[in-house]
């Protein structure tokens with residue numbers, strides 16, 4: 001669907017691709033926001049407007065399979081590359097791509113630095129008519145690891161757009177019926193994130209009113225944790241993937257703490273983080289403040305946090321928060337179980353030796369439960 005909020009980004013990308021000084025453009029945004037959908041549309045329009053003669057897309061993913069990417073590009077060029085060796089395949093592709101006059105290669109879903117030369121994509125000066133459009137969840141990947149000349153962010157859908165997408169997917173407008181207000185609230189809970197709206201709307205298509213009301217109740221309680229079935233799985237796993245990719249325990253814990261405790265500025269993160277011993281090897285408040293800023297910046301770059309008015313402030317998308325809470329609870333429960341098992345053992349020993357009574361054991365369990373998320 002063509003949304004107003006995407007139009008200016010789409011135009012911006014097409015303009016950047018027409019700029020003769022640019023050959024590598026990036027698109028970033030949180031998981032499930034619509035990057036792939038957008039770049040597909042860019043490719044379609046770029047071809048339709050004769051900006052490029054050929055448009056080739058390939059999905060890179062977290063574990064890039066160079067040979068597979070080479071095979072996909074070669075096939076779409078009508079080039080046979082049966083050679084086993086990656087470098088020979090790369091050389092054959094490179095030779096072919098240099099001959100092309102107007103070609104756009106879309107490499108979707110990049111998670112780290114990707115060696116374009118190793119694939120066989122010509123770079124900078126000798127690239128002929130070949131341009132590259134990349135998508136990633138992290139801005140850092142595009143600007144630092146891939147050196148894109150211009151990057152575009154994809155944001156959440158506004159209320160009107162989210163409502164149109166939901167209506168289109170349910171195929172049932174509920175515009176005037178008794179369920180209009182239920183539908184509106186369901187859309188609100190999805191907070192403009194297409195990966196949440198689309199599967200939930202599809203799941204509710206042709207369902208009875210009580211199922212819609214039930215869905216809303218579940219969404220309100222906790223978007224993902226209590227919403228059973230496949231509807232929420234796509235949204236959940238999309239964001240869980242971003243969480244799994246966060247480098248280091250400190251960053252992951254920071255993400256969970258911000259989500260769980262509704263923290264929205266660096267000062268509060270510093271206060272809670274220091275209290276919980278979140279920052280290892282830190283001696284002064286100044287050091288801790290710098291660390292907190294760095295961690296927040298990293299989460300913003302990964303699109304798990306949204307920018308606030310100043311670098312001090314930030315916010316978390318509601319659906320992302322639900323995932324954070326869900327992960328924190330799950331990890332907390334796991335730790336709690338481990339610790340209670342340990343505590344039970346100790347309690348048994350203590351009871352045997354008459355050193356500890358039931359009340360102390362209860363207290364220990366409470367302490368374990370409180371600390372479980374950390």
Ligand SMILES: Nc1ncnc2c1ncn2[C@@H]1O[C@H](COP(=O)(O)OP(=O)(O)OP(=O)(O)O)[C@@H](O)[C@H]1O
Nearest residue numbers: 001030031032033034035036037038194195198238
């Ligand atoms: N403009 C749109 N119109 C209709 N559906 C959309 C639109 N944008 C996104 N969607 C739907 O939302 C879901 C997620 O979109 P998409 O796969 O493009 O997100 P993404 O940002 O590429 O996610 P990821 O980071 O996981 O790769 C898909 O089901 C897609 O069809």
Ligand SMILES: [Mg+2]
Nearest residue numbers: 035036108109
């Ligand atoms: Mg994608």
